[in-house]
Amino acid sequence: MSSQSRHDRPALSGLRLFLADRADLLLTVAATALAGIATTLMGWAQLNSGLAALLRYLAIAAGAVATGLLIVKAVRDHKRSLSVAEARYDTMKELRNKLGPALDLMAELAEVDPAYSSPELLKESLKTIATHCCGALDAMIPASTDVRAIVYAMNQPNGMYPLARFGRNDVPRTFSFDEQDGAEILAYLSSSSPEGELYTDTAREAPSDYEGDRARYRTFIRAPIWSSGVLFGMVTVDAPKAGSLSKGDVFLAELIAAELAPAFAIAAAAGRSEKSV
Numbered sequence: 001m002s003s004q005s006r007h008d009r010p011a012l013s014g015l016r017l018f019l020a021d022r023a024d025l026l027l028t029v030a031a032t033a034l035a036g037i038a039t040t041l042m043g044w045a046q047l048n049s050g051l052a053a054l055l056r057y058l059a060i061a062a063g064a065v066a067t068g069l070l071i072v073k074a075v076r077d078h079k080r081s082l083s084v085a086e087a088r089y090d091t092m093k094e095l096r097n098k099l100g101p102a103l104d105l106m107a108e109l110a111e112v113d114p115a116y117s118s119p120e121l122l123k124e125s126l127k128t129i130a131t132h133c134c135g136a137l138d139a140m141i142p143a144s145t146d147v148r149a150i151v152y153a154m155n156q157p158n159g160m161y162p163l164a165r166f167g168r169n170d171v172p173r174t175f176s177f178d179e180q181d182g183a184e185i186l187a188y189l190s191s192s193s194p195e196g197e198l199y200t201d202t203a204r205e206a207p208s209d210y211e212g213d214r215a216r217y218r219t220f221i222r223a224p225i226w227s228s229g230v231l232f233g234m235v236t237v238d239a240p241k242a243g244s245l246s247k248g249d250v251f252l253a254e255l256i257a258a259e260l261a262p263a264f265a266i267a268a269a270a271g272r273s274e275k276s277v
Contacts, residue, residue, distance in 0.1 A: 122267045126153075127164050129263045133256045134166035137237060141249050146240050148172075148217070151225070151260065153233040160185065160233060168240075170216050184208055189224050189231055196223035196250040196257070201242035218242040223253040225260050232264035 038060070044051075130151035137149040148168035155161045155174070159182065162172040175182035184207050188194055198221050199205055220238035224231065235257040239245055 126263055126267045130164035130260060131166060133235075133260055134164050137235070137252055137256050138167040140252055141237065141245070147245075148238050149256075150236045150238075151233065152236065153264070154231065163233065168238075172236075185222075185234070188222070189226075189234060194224040194226075196221060196254040198245060198247060198250045200245065203242065216240070219245045221245055221250050221253045223250070223257040225257045225264060227261035227265045230265070230268075232261060232268070235260070 130153075134149040134151055138147050141147050146168045148165060148170060150165045150172045151163045152160045152172075152175070153163040158177050160175045160177075162174065165172055175185055177183055177186045188197070188207065197207075198219075199207070200219050202218055202220065217238035217240050219242050220236060223235045225233045225235060235253050237245060237249060237253055
């Protein structure tokens, strides 16, 4: 074997590795380019009657190759997604198991007869549901070391109090809307369509007029609890280590907030019915 062949081997191996790492990108780019070429050729075929048949043939060939490349990419994606799908299934099953008690209690709450209930009973039921949801949220966050999940409820007319919590044993505070930090929270929750927010490092970025105790946590998530335009409270998640929460954790907090909204609405409706009895 010649020395030139031996020197070529590392280069070929490097090229194969480069192509393997970027195969999906290359397949997508090539398929997109060929689809564009096919479209262009079809356009030319309409303008040039003499070469129309040839141009259409080339356009069909380019389209067929583009389709083949997309099929190859789809097969690669499917094989890769099998393990991802299994992990996603396990995650969803775990989430269902964690939220099961809260869902059962919500069903019981919906069947409460206002004539035989009391505000204290409704509040206690809602607190139990919220505690289960906080526990599920704490358990489902991957970097869950020292995480604290809190459900806040509106304390009309001028504040918000922690209804339930789970995780790190720091007692959450009550917010007054007459103070700067409480007013900022109210402005966020009262916006036209509030979404969950993530602050990865409160030492570098925080809401305007934020006055939270940054020594206790350096990153936090907040998500509103509301239904049919009615604001009931918010879900928060915080952790002492900056950057330990992610955008995926925001989606989990929003999911928990969306599940809690009907429970708050049911409790509020039952409370109003009791007053009218």
